[in-house]
Amino acid sequence: MPLLDIRNLTIELDTPHGRVKALDRVSLTINPAEIHGLVGESGSGRSLLARAILGIPGHNWTIKADRMLWDGHNLLEMSSKQRRNLMGSEISMIFQDPSGSLDPVICVGTQLVEAMPENKKLPFWRRTADKKKTAKKWLHKVGIKDTQKIMASYAWELSEGECQKVMIAMAIANQPRLLIADEPTNSMEMDTQAQIFRLLTKLNQLQSVSILLISHELETLSIWCDKLSVMYCGQIMESGPTADILAHPYHPYTKALLNNIPDHTGRIAHKSIMRTLPGSAPALQHLPIGCRLGPRCPRAEKKCVSRPNLSHKKNRYFACHFPYHEETCNEDTTASS
Template structure:
């Protein structure tokens, strides 16, 4: 049974320009002990999807879904208190903007210790010291050497990279069943990025923690993820095993992202232009009809003004009328997600 199973999730936002669909019929499945990558450019709706899973919607959101299950329980039927308890114990998230997610008037050490689970099997007079030692251990694991200085500091006294490491320590110290990592290595040097990904990989392999890894760097996700979902402008373009998508992409958007991965073989000429899609992602209040990639797609034809069905090919899903390496979808395909 999947750990997280979402079917046809739609998020509508009330704006001064009217109601717009930020996410449209998005489906996502995360299995136990799986690393699932969610890739797409800025504005594709990845962070909105993560917040919907956690149950922290905005004041102007309207959420509908055919199914939104967590380990057999319906998330949509849970009360706000139940969702908060779930977030604190079974689901953790590394937010994209760490400095604004930390309390500026409480020290880092107090916040980290408060977020950690209590050691009920330890006598109460030793729990404080034990939790402090555990907090220092996790800070050291995420690459912070001077743990005493960081624990006695406030968020506004630390750099953006240090705040990000603190957020990662808070998330992994709970040992959740699902860890949602939204751009977890932002503002970090390359060596620390590798250390963080090794830590997440160890959590996944040794403790069976499922990870939903959100990033705009397809090259990074292709190295660490078992499954991959490609999003564009609030819709899922393609999903499936990472190795198969990288080797044989079906959707033109996925192929363009793969073509944009830097070539380190030295065969490209100096200052040569990399292949890109023309134009830019549309604003939510000016979304095109049919396939949202249509105005930018190199394979677009008249049929693309109709929304493509979600095609299923073995363990691959893709929404395109004219996919690469594949025949046109039949009329009895699965409804679009």
């Protein structure tokens, strides 16, 4: 049974320009002990999806879904208290804005200790000291050397990179069943990024923690993730095993992302312009009808003004009227709403 099963999730936002669909029939499945990558441009709705899973919607949100199950339990039928308890114990998130997510008037160490579970096997008078010791251990694991100084500091005294490391330590210290990591290595140097990804992978392998890894860097996700979901402008373009998507992308957007990965072999001339998909993502108040990639898609035709259904071939899903390799997948493709 999937740990998280979302089908046809739609989020509508009330704006001064009217109601808009920020997410349009998004489906996502995460299995136990799986690292699932969610890739897309800025503004594609990745963070909205993460907040919907956590149960922290905005005041102007309207959420609808055919089903939204956590370990077989319907998230949409849970009370606010049940969702908070779930977020504090079984689901953790590394937010994209670390300094804004930390309380500026409480020192970092106090916030970290408060977020950690108690070891009830110890006598109550030893639990606080044990939590402080464990907090320093996790801070050291995420690349902080002077743990005592960081714990005594406030968020506004730390750099963005240090705040990000504190947020990661806070999220993984609870050892959740699902960890949602929204751009977890922003503002970090390259060697620290690799250290963080190795730590997350170790959690996944040794403690069976499922991870939803959100990023705009397809090259990075392709290294660490078992499965990938490609998102554009609030719609899922393609989903499936990472190796299969990299070898044979069905959707034109996925193929464009792969074609635009920088070539590190040294063949590109100095200061040459990088390859990109023509055009830009539309604003929420000017979303195109049908497939939202249509105005930028190199394979778009008149039929694309109608939204393509999510098609299924073996363990691959894609939403496109004119997919690549269609001569090999048309016979086996079935449409589902």
